[in-house]
Each structure stands twice: as structure tokens, then as C-alpha cells.
Amino acid sequence: MLEEVRISGLGVIDDAELHLSDGLTVVTGETGAGKTMVVTALDLLFGGRADAGRVRTGAERALVEGRLSLNKRTKFGKRILARAEEAGGEADDDGSLVLSRSVSPEGRSRAHLGGRSVPAAVLSDIGELAVTVHGQMDQVRLLRPAEQRAALDSYGGAEISELLEAHRDAFRRWREAAADLADRTARAGELAEQAEYLRIGLAAVEQLDPQPGEDAELKTEAQRLEHADALRTAALTAHQALAGDPTAATLDAVDVTSLLDAARRALAAAAGDDPELAALATRTDELAALVGELSTDLSAYADGIEGDPARLDWIQERRARLATVARRYVNGPDELPEWAEQARLKLEGLDSSDEALAALAAEVEKLRLEVTDNAVRLSAARVAVADEFGSAVTTELGGLAMPHARVTANVWTVDARADGPSIVVDDREVAVGPDGIDEIEICLQPHPGSPPLPLQKGASGGELSRVMLAVEVVLAGGGSTATLVFDEVDAGVGGKAAVEVGARLARLARSHQVLVVTHLPQVAAFADRHLMVDKDSGGSVTTSSVRWLDDEGRARELARMLAGMEDSMLGMAHATELLEKAQATKDAGFKQPRRKRTKK
Known part of the structure; x- marks a missing residue:
């Protein structure tokens, strides 16, 4: 159910709030006051076309904000909330959902749903589930x-x-x-050429059987093989600096491991006398352990580096073959596996053989x-x-x-x-x-x-x-939407027919929230809630506002609609009679109490 709508900077409406309820709500007002602008606002709110010409002169923007009260137990409530969550929006703690739409004088449009900026199409999706608008063009x-x-x-x-x-x-x-x-039949020759091109490429790729990332791995291995002696020498030199050279003739060679052992012994002797020095001793122990691990890793690396000219020749030849095929079809060898997969799929759609066309x-x-x-x-x-x-x-x-x-x-x-x-x-x-x-x-x-x-x-x-x-x-x-909006669909109707239209709208409002923009007092008399659009001309500037009418206000408005004389005692009497008869018709036609809507 649509609970409230705020409109600002739209057409003749400077700033207005509509507080809606269930049942039948009517909107009336003098010609040109801006009644239809209410329907325009709802259309904009629910994803309608953003028209810069509707922005009020002098306004920074036209803004329409609305609040939907949702029942999570209904199919509409579930679907609306699911669509909102899919778009990143969130319902408020009371289960309601806030929507807004703004349009700048330049025609730029922004939409928000549940606190999140969304495309206008999302508001349109929500509108299809929540509101049905029947304008005069319907x-x-x-x-x-x-x-x-x-x-x-x-x-x-x-x-x-x-x-x-x-x-x-x-x-x-x-x-x-x-x-x-039809396409394959008409382009059989062209498709056959494309298919042959793909088949040749696939055969070349399948013969090589390239693996994802293979060329990069081969490049790294080739570099290691090409510089095996230099890499081994660097690792052994670093290892000896850390752990010493066991083949050295002298015993007074200096290495990191020996120096760390000396440092550990010196600190261990006095660590018990000062906690701060003890902490430093612990860090020295940790450093010695790291040096030991690094020394071991360097030794293993040096042992694993071996020159292999045959392997190097094979790698260089393999990379050359991959590059040759890649140049024909892709940007680099590592793209060949993906190209082959796409080529296989494309071939299925290019087959123009008699067998394929028959199938x-x-x-x-x-x-x-x-x-x-x-x-x-x-x-x-x-x-x-x-x-x-x-x-x-x-x-x-x-x-x-x-x-x-x-x-x-x-x-x-x-x-x-x-x-x-x-x-x-x-x-x-x-x-x-x-x-x-x-x-x-x-x-x-x-x-x-x-x-x-x-x-x-x-x-x-x-x-x-x-x-x-x-x-x-x-x-x-x-199972139409929960909210129905009618914009002067009673045009061309009068007299007794107008009374019957009002009665039918009231009947419809027993199961739906109904909002009606009308110029007929016979229809307005059946309202459960009556809103009036007031027009105020200050100099050359015309503004409109929307206000709720109490019982006396309704009678005065109906008198105006009946004869243009809201201050006439006869007009007021006629309006009061019309209201009483409408209520009697509702009471007689709807014996059962109206279904109460739960708070969503």
C-alpha cells in the first residue's frame, strides 16, 4: 500500500504531501489547480519518463518521494522486497520501502530505492508490482x-x-x-570457408596441446638454465657467508652463523639480570634460526641448479612452435587454450554441411x-x-x-x-x-x-x-496490483451514471487501495479520504498545495463542484445530502466489515 507521497518542484506544485490510506481516496480541485500533476508524480516515481519541462520554473529540481507499506506475507510484498534487495535496497525497520525520483531542469534523472541509488528501470519494476495507473489515455x-x-x-x-x-x-x-x-543455407560457401579456417587452427593447436600459463613457465625455466652457473655461484657464495666454508684450510674464517653464536652466548650469560636484555637475547635466537633456515635453503637451491643443454634446446624449440601458431590466431601463446575452446563452439554454428543442415x-x-x-x-x-x-x-x-x-x-x-x-x-x-x-x-x-x-x-x-x-x-x-490509480476516467460521465461509477470505485476499494482524480461530486462523495488541490496565484506565480478535508470541508468542496457556490446554503445542503446517500449506498452494498490491512 502507498502510505505517503511528497511532491516538490513539479509543475504548479511547489511542495505538497499526500498522506494516503486504504480504501477510496479522491483528489479534487479547480480546473488548472494541478490535480493531474498528482498522477504525473506517481508515474515519475515509478519509473516514468523524466520530462525536464515538468520541473517548476526556478526550482533546482523536481522531486517525488514515496513510501510503500508492504505485507511480507503477500505475493506482491515478497516480490517487491526481493526486487528491492536484488537492486541493493533495504526496507525500513517497520517493513516499509522508500522510493524517490528527481529530475533536474537539464533533464538529468536520479532514482533511489531503499537508500540505494538505482536505475529508473528498477522503480518501473517495483511500480508494475505495486501500482496500476489508469490515465485519461488508458x-x-x-x-x-x-x-x-x-x-x-x-x-x-x-x-x-x-x-x-x-x-x-x-x-x-x-x-x-x-x-x-536460413542464414546457414544462404551463406553456405562463406561459412564453409570460416569453418575450414577454424578447423586448420584447431588441428594445429590440438597437435601442440598448449597448457594454460605454459609459455610463461617455460620462459622462467629457460632463463634459469641459461644462467645456471651464475645462479649456482651466487647461492654458494651466500651460503658460505652465512654458514662458512667447510673446505677452507683455516679455522679463523668469519661467517654469520659463527658471529650469531658468539652473540647468543654473550647475551645468554647476562640475560637473567635484566628483562630488557633477555628480550634482546630472544630476538637474537630467532635471528639465528632464520639464518639457519636461509642457509639450508641456499644450499638446496645450489644443489638443484644444473645446466641441461638438451632441455634448454627443447624449451626454446617448444616456445618457438607455440609462438608461430599463436601469431596466426591470438596475441600470445597463453591465449591459445581459450581460443581453441571458443573455436570449437563457433564451429558448431558454422557447420553448413548437408548433414548439419538436415539436422x-x-x-x-x-x-x-x-x-x-x-x-x-x-x-x-x-x-x-x-x-x-x-x-x-x-x-x-x-x-x-x-x-x-x-x-x-x-x-x-x-x-x-x-x-x-x-x-x-x-x-x-x-x-x-x-x-x-x-x-x-x-x-x-x-x-x-x-x-x-x-x-x-x-x-x-x-x-x-x-x-x-x-x-x-x-x-x-x-490479482491485480494492490494500489489502483484513476485519473479522470469518469470523463464523459454524468448524472446517475456518475453515481454508479462512484459506487463501483468504492466497491473496488474494499479489496484495493484506490486513488481517484475526479471532477465529479457524485464520485467524490464515495471517498473514504478526500484530498483537495488548492491553487494560489501570487502575482504572476501560481502554486498548488494538497490538503486533507474533514466532513465540513468535504461538503464545501462538493458544493463547489456541484454549482461553484461553496458558500451557498442550498449548495451545502445538496452536498450534504449527496454525502449521506453515498454513505448509505456503501453501507447497504457492503454489509461485511472492510478487511483490515495489517501494518507492514
Whole structure:
């Protein structure tokens, strides 16, 4: 649930706070006061396009901040928190999640989620899970066949969702394989040349069998062999300086080990008389031990250094062969093993032999049959729910002052197109795409005797508003987002129909948080919480703020909306009556107490 939103520097809004609750919240105000800017702010907050033109003149930036209260036990709460954690954001101690979005006058946009800077696309992901915004243009979108298909699919629930996902996956794999087959067939000669080049290189590399890091190791060994005498002499000289030369003729030769032994004996004799000297004696013992270990290591190193001309010749020849092959394919010998692995993978995609093309053609046909099976099952599922969907929307329209209207959802297939993919269904070649083989058309019959016509041809603005609201009410039971926002979707509606729209929105608010920007008093009367956008013109500067209305404030606002006379006793009486009737309708229509939302 969206708990609160703060807007600053956006359009006419200088600084405003919206404290929201569950149920139905309405936002009203005079024309031009900035009601729609509230919806614009929510769109921006949840990843919408950053428009520098929306930044208030003189403001450093436009900023929208919001707080989502989440229930971790719901699927939406779990998915939102998982997406936030994936992006590095963290929920507050009370389980809420803070989002923010800012836009500079230059158009630079910044987004934050749970205290972490994130791409705007992450806020969009959160918005898809948390909020559904229906603007005035959504009525136009409902006219599009793709949106009508999406509405039907959404009504179909998990069954259609799973079938659609399976079809899209199979369709993608089919088209990729078909494109690969066409490419290999058309470029057979070119691919054969590339494959031959890779095969020759692989044969050379496999014959050498280079190991990772081998050239660097051989280089180090060659250097040791080339300088074996000098290395052995250096090690023996250092060893003798530390431990002495046992072959020396005189016994008075000075070495580090002998000198350290003398130092240890001198300190040991007096160490018991002073703790500080005792500590120095201990350090001398440690140094003697280190010298002994170093002397032993030097002796072993000298013994292990031997000149081996044959080994040196072999190393130099091996490195030369590695370098010769490497120059043809990579930057250095150590890159040959990785190149060979990539070459083997690339060869698999370059094989244009008759056998390879036949195998790929068989795979394409197998995938085509899989697509056909999935598309047919998806189509059958859509046909199965189409009548139920139409009946459900028709029922809702009956409660929206269209008692005689009838909505139908028609599902059909179209013949294959010359420039698009197709499959054969019941001995007929039909067009197919990632959404299946179906064309969906929602038709409206406003009253008996009139022909059912597609929405884009036969629905008026008011009828379209009510059809869209009816669809939303129907889909709400199928698991739509927890928060629904409507921006003047009641345009073109008035009178009794407006009352019914308000009642339906109130009904929708029993299971969802609903925020409605409206100009109709009949709709505003059903609100559980009423916010008003105030416009203040100071000189040439216009600002707007948002405030919560109490019962008296609501009556005054409804009186203004009814007749433009908020101070009229008659207008106030009419507004009070409207509020009382709306409450009575809610009480009569919703006998059961509203489901309480737990604190998230």
C-alpha cells in the first residue's frame, strides 16, 4: 500500500504531501489547480519518463518521494522486497520501502530505492508490482487489440499465463532456429570457408596441446638454465657467508652463523639480570634460526641448479612452435587454450554441411510442432474464458447505469501473411506471433436492437470510460496490483451514471487501495479520504498545495463542484445530502466489515 507521497518542484506544485490510506481516496480541485500533476508524480516515481519541462520554473529540481507499506506475507510484498534487495535496497525497520525520483531542469534523472541509488528501470519494476495507473489515455489504449488481448489473458489467470509463457518460449526458440537455418543455407560457401579456417587452427593447436600459463613457465625455466652457473655461484657464495666454508684450510674464517653464536652466548650469560636484555637475547635466537633456515635453503637451491643443454634446446624449440601458431590466431601463446575452446563452439554454428543442415531443419520442424501445440492450447483457453469475461464485464456495466448494454469478447485467427511466420491449424495456414494465433476484439452493444460494434467504432467517451472501469473491477478479482490509480476516467460521465461509477470505485476499494482524480461530486462523495488541490496565484506565480478535508470541508468542496457556490446554503445542503446517500449506498452494498490491512 502507498502510505505517503511528497511532491516538490513539479509543475504548479511547489511542495505538497499526500498522506494516503486504504480504501477510496479522491483528489479534487479547480480546473488548472494541478490535480493531474498528482498522477504525473506517481508515474515519475515509478519509473516514468523524466520530462525536464515538468520541473517548476526556478526550482533546482523536481522531486517525488514515496513510501510503500508492504505485507511480507503477500505475493506482491515478497516480490517487491526481493526486487528491492536484488537492486541493493533495504526496507525500513517497520517493513516499509522508500522510493524517490528527481529530475533536474537539464533533464538529468536520479532514482533511489531503499537508500540505494538505482536505475529508473528498477522503480518501473517495483511500480508494475505495486501500482496500476489508469490515465485519461488508458481509454485510448483499451481500443488497441493488444490491450484487449492482454485484458482477456489477465482474466484467464494462471492457466493462460502459464500457457502464454510456454508458447512465447517455444516461439522464440523456433524463430531463432529458423533464422539460423536460413542464414546457414544462404551463406553456405562463406561459412564453409570460416569453418575450414577454424578447423586448420584447431588441428594445429590440438597437435601442440598448449597448457594454460605454459609459455610463461617455460620462459622462467629457460632463463634459469641459461644462467645456471651464475645462479649456482651466487647461492654458494651466500651460503658460505652465512654458514662458512667447510673446505677452507683455516679455522679463523668469519661467517654469520659463527658471529650469531658468539652473540647468543654473550647475551645468554647476562640475560637473567635484566628483562630488557633477555628480550634482546630472544630476538637474537630467532635471528639465528632464520639464518639457519636461509642457509639450508641456499644450499638446496645450489644443489638443484644444473645446466641441461638438451632441455634448454627443447624449451626454446617448444616456445618457438607455440609462438608461430599463436601469431596466426591470438596475441600470445597463453591465449591459445581459450581460443581453441571458443573455436570449437563457433564451429558448431558454422557447420553448413548437408548433414548439419538436415539436422537443423529437423529441429526447426520439431519446434514448429511444439509452437503449434502450445498455440492451439492457448487459443482454446482463451475461447473458453471469452464468454465468461464478456458476461462479467456486462454485469458490471449493469451497475454503471448501462443496464441493457452487452459486452462480448471475440476470438479468431487470421490467415497467414506473406511476410510473417505461420503454422497449420486444422488444415489451414494461420499467422502466429509471440502472443499466439488469436486476434481479440471486445465489442459493445449499448442497448438491444443495436448491433454489437468494436469499442473503437461504437463506444462514446462516457461508454468507454465505464467499459474500462468495468474491466478493471472484473480484473481486480484476478490479482491485480494492490494500489489502483484513476485519473479522470469518469470523463464523459454524468448524472446517475456518475453515481454508479462512484459506487463501483468504492466497491473496488474494499479489496484495493484506490486513488481517484475526479471532477465529479457524485464520485467524490464515495471517498473514504478526500484530498483537495488548492491553487494560489501570487502575482504572476501560481502554486498548488494538497490538503486533507474533514466532513465540513468535504461538503464545501462538493458544493463547489456541484454549482461553484461553496458558500451557498442550498449548495451545502445538496452536498450534504449527496454525502449521506453515498454513505448509505456503501453501507447497504457492503454489509461485511472492510478487511483490515495489517501494518507492514
